[in-house]
Amino acid sequence: MDLGIEGRVAIVGGSSKGMGKAAALAFVREGAKVVICARHADDLEAAAAELRAAAPHGDSVLPVVADLSRAEDIERLVAETNSRWGRVDIAINNVGGPPPGLASELIDAQWQVGLELNFYSAVRLSHLVVPLMRERRWGRIINNLSMSIREPEDNLAISTVTRSAVASYTKILSGEVAKDGITVNNVLPGSIETGRLQAVAEMQARFHGRDPAHGLDDRRAGIPAGRFGRPEEVADLICFLASDRAGFITGINVLIDGGQIRAMP
Secondary structure, three states: OOOOOOOOEEEEOOOOOHHHHHHHHHHHHOOOEEEEEEOOHHHHHHHHHHHHHHOOOOOOEEEEEOOOOOHHHHHHHHHHHHHHHOOOOEEEEOOOOOOOEOOOOOOHHHHHHHHHHHHHHHHHHHHHHHHHHHHHOOEEEEEEOOHHHOOOOOOEHHHHHHHHHHHHHHHHHHHHHHHHOEEEEEEEEOOEOOHHHHHHHHHHHHHOOOOHHHHHHHHHHOOOOOOOEOHHHHHHHHHHHOOHHHOOOOOOEEEEOOOOOOOOO
16 A cells, blocks of 8 residues: 655654654655654664665655754754755654653642643644645644553553643644644554553552562553554554545544553544
8 A cells, every 4th residue: 555655754753762763664664754853862873773774765864862842952853854855744743751640749840841741842843843734735743642541540640641631732733734734643552562661560560569570461461452562553553644545534543552441432
């Protein structure tokens, strides 16, 4: 299936590892030009080398060291992308998770850190790329969030609240830009095999007084599919939503969780 991604320019946040790197790799293999970003230069350059090796032609990977919780870094990221390729067609808002905590115990400073990382990063990047997409009457904004916005997870209040705010923003923005050929959607991963999953599983096991060594086993037991998802499976979904084929899909939350959430859609 031709996704119509070849030649498009995509910015992928948090792309030195995990689901972000998998998405960037999928775009490169589809023939897109990809801008990857992360806070640590060494990790970013290692990811860039892997992506360049997979690129079907030419130098189609631009690494930019950036902290997406900082407005000035996002501005620089978009400026460097536009300077290099003169356009932004696809923006993937993907960042790491904030620290755990109970809603009843968190203080203002902790909420603010989560808002800068998980909410404002998506708002700021979207705000900067929408005018560039409008110029071409085509664009895709995809926020990689979490299934927790549908079913809150224990001791992850900041993540749940801030990502739920992104989901609300997505719905409003999608209606404003649909006539310009721009779609805005959310991907809601469940338990995906990443370093973050292991940390969360161990944290929740301790929170419930269980052995952290069995945290992943406890979590797997709650997934009807009987396994964890792979970053590449999330990447495939992101690529589809970024494609020409998905041009009439906008303003929605798409679960990819192996049936982990039991609520009706």
